[in-house]
Amino acid sequence: MLERPNVIKHYRWHMGTWAWVLHRITGLALVFYLVLHIWVIHNISSGPKGFDKVMGVVQAPLFLFLELGLLGCVLYHTFNGLRIMIVEFSKEGCEAHKMVWGAMMAVAGFLFLLGGVPMFVHFLHSIAG
Amino acid sequence: MAEYTFRIFRYDPEKDEQGRVQDYTFEVQEGWTILDALNHIKWFIDGTLTYRRACRHGICGSCGMTINGKNNIACETQIKDLGTSTITIEPLRGFPVIKDLVVNMEPFYDKLYAVKPYLITRTPPPTDRERYQSPEDRAKLDGKYECILCGCCTSSCPTYWADKNFLGPNALLKASKFMLDSRDEGFEDRVNCIDDKHGIWRCHTIFNCVEACPKELNPTKGIVELRRLMMRGRL
Numbered sequence: 001m002l003e004r005p006n007v008i009k010h011y012r013w014h015m016g017t018w019a020w021v022l023h024r025i026t027g028l029a030l031v032f033y034l035v036l037h038i039w040v041i042h043n044i045s046s047g048p049k050g051f052d053k054v055m056g057v058v059q060a061p062l063f064l065f066l067e068l069g070l071l072g073c074v075l076y077h078t079f080n081g082l083r084i085m086i087v088e089f090s091k092e093g094c095e096a097h098k099m100v101w102g103a104m105m106a107v108a109g110f111l112f113l114l115g116g117v118p119m120f121v122h123f124l125h126s127i128a129g
Numbered sequence: 130m131a132e133y134t135f136r137i138f139r140y141d142p143e144k145d146e147q148g149r150v151q152d153y154t155f156e157v158q159e160g161w162t163i164l165d166a167l168n169h170i171k172w173f174i175d176g177t178l179t180y181r182r183a184c185r186h187g188i189c190g191s192c193g194m195t196i197n198g199k200n201n202i203a204c205e206t207q208i209k210d211l212g213t214s215t216i217t218i219e220p221l222r223g224f225p226v227i228k229d230l231v232v233n234m235e236p237f238y239d240k241l242y243a244v245k246p247y248l249i250t251r252t253p254p255p256t257d258r259e260r261y262q263s264p265e266d267r268a269k270l271d272g273k274y275e276c277i278l279c280g281c282c283t284s285s286c287p288t289y290w291a292d293k294n295f296l297g298p299n300a301l302l303k304a305s306k307f308m309l310d311s312r313d314e315g316f317e318d319r320v321n322c323i324d325d326k327h328g329i330w331r332c333h334t335i336f337n338c339v340e341a342c343p344k345e346l347n348p349t350k351g352i353v354e355l356r357r358l359m360m361r362g363r364l
C-alpha cells in the first residue's frame with residue numbers, strides 16, 4: 001500500500017479554505033505584532049532615550065505603511081472570527097456561511113477604507129518630507 | 130462527441146515505487162459521467178485500470194475519487210459540467226492507496242465504528258408497535274441520515290490530512306445523527322469519543338466537507354450542533 005501517494009493536482013480551494021488560511025496567517029501575524037507591541041511599551045517608558053528610539057521606528061515611513069497591513073490583519077481576523085462564532089452559535093449560520101462571510105467582509109472592508117485612507121495619507125506625508 | 134484527455138493516477142503495488150500519471154485521450158459521448166469514461170478505458174483501452182464502483186447511480190458510495198482537484202462520486206459527475214478538456218482523476222487523498230484509484234477505507238470505517246453508528250436504547254420498546262418518533266423529531270434528522278459512506282468528506286478535510294486520528298466529518302455527522310435522535314439513549318456510550326481533542330473540537334469550520342459531499346449534506350452543521358449540545362451540558 002502506498003501511504004503517501006504523490007499528488008497530481010492540488011486540492012481545490014474554495015471560500016472556506018481561503019477564510020481559514022487567512023485566519024491563521026493573520027492570527028500568527030497578530031502574535032508577532034503583540035511581541036513588537038510589548039517591545040514598544042517596554043522601551044517607551046524607560047526615559048527620553050528609549051522614547052526616541054521607539055519613535056524612530058514607529059514613525060518611520062516603512063512602519064506607517066506596514067500599519068496598514070496591521071489594520072487589515074486586525075479587521076480580517078476580528079470579522080472572520082465573528083463569522084466563525086455566528087456559524088457556531090446561530091441556527092442557520094452553518095448553511096448560510098458564505099453569506100455571513102460576505103456580510104462580515106463588507107463591514108471589514110468598509111472599516112478598512114475608513115481607517116486606511118487617513119493612515120495612507122499620513123504615510124504619504126511622511127515620505128514627502 | 131468531443132475529445133477529452135483523462136490524466137489518471139496509476140499505481141501497481143507489484144511494479145511501482147510511487148504513483149505515476151497515465152493519459153488516455155478519446156471521444157466522449159453526450160451525457161457520459163466520469164464513471165462511463167473509466168468503464169470505457171477499462172473495457173476498450175486498458176483492462177488494468179482499477180477502481181471501485183457498483184451501483185453506478187449514486188447510492189452505494191463506492192466510486193468516491195478526486196476529480197479535477199475536488200472530491201466527488203464518479204457516477205454522478207457529468208464530464209461536460211467539469212468545463213475542462215483535460216480531466217485529472219486521483220484516488221481519495223488522506224487514505225493509503227491499494228491500487229490505482231482504490232484506497233484503503235479501513236481508517237475511515239474505524240472512525241465510523243468508534244462513534245457507534247446504530248440506535249442505542251435502554252428502555253424496552255413498546256410491544257404493540259414501533260418506537261414512536263414525532264414528525265418534528267424525525268425532521269431533525271434530515272440531512273444526517275442520507276449519507277452513502279463514499280468518504281468524499283473526510284478525504285477532503287484539511288484537518289483530517291493533518292491529524293489521522295481526527296474522527297472526521299463523516300463519523301461526526303453520523304454521531305450527530307444518533308445523538309440528536311429523540312429515540313436514542315446512547316449519549317453516555319458516545320460522549321467520550323466525540324468530546325475529545327480528536328473529536329468535535331478539532332474541526333476548524335473550513336467547509337471542505339460540505340463542498341465535497343455528493344449528497345449535499347452538511348457535516349459541519351452536525352459538528353457545530355454537537356458542540357452546542359456539549360456546551361449546553363456544561364453550562
Ligand code: HEM
Pocket residue numbers: 020023024026027028030031034077078079080081082084085332333334
Ligand atoms: C476581536 C478579536 C479576535 C477574535 C474575534 C478572534 C477570533 C478567533 C477565532 C474564532 C479563532 C478560531 C479559529 C479556528 O477555529 O480555526 C481564532 C484563532 C486564532 N487567533 Fe484570534 N481572534 C481575535 C484576536 C486575536 C489576536 C489579538 C491574536 C494575536 C495576538 C489572535 C491570534 C489567533 C491565532 C494565532 C489563532 C489560531 C489560528 C488557527 O487556529 O487557525 N487572535 N481567533
Ligand code: SF4
Pocket residue numbers: 285286287288289297298331332333334335336337338339348349352
Ligand atoms: S468543516 Fe470541519 S470537518 Fe468539515 S472539512 Fe472543515 S475541518 Fe473538516
Ligand code: SF4
Pocket residue numbers: 275276277278279280281282283298299302341342343344345346348
Ligand atoms: S457525508 Fe457526504 S461526502 Fe461524507 S461519506 Fe456521507 S455522502 Fe459521502
Ligand code: FES
Pocket residue numbers: 181182183184185186187188189190191192193202203204205
Ligand atoms: S457507483 Fe455507486 S455511488 Fe458511484
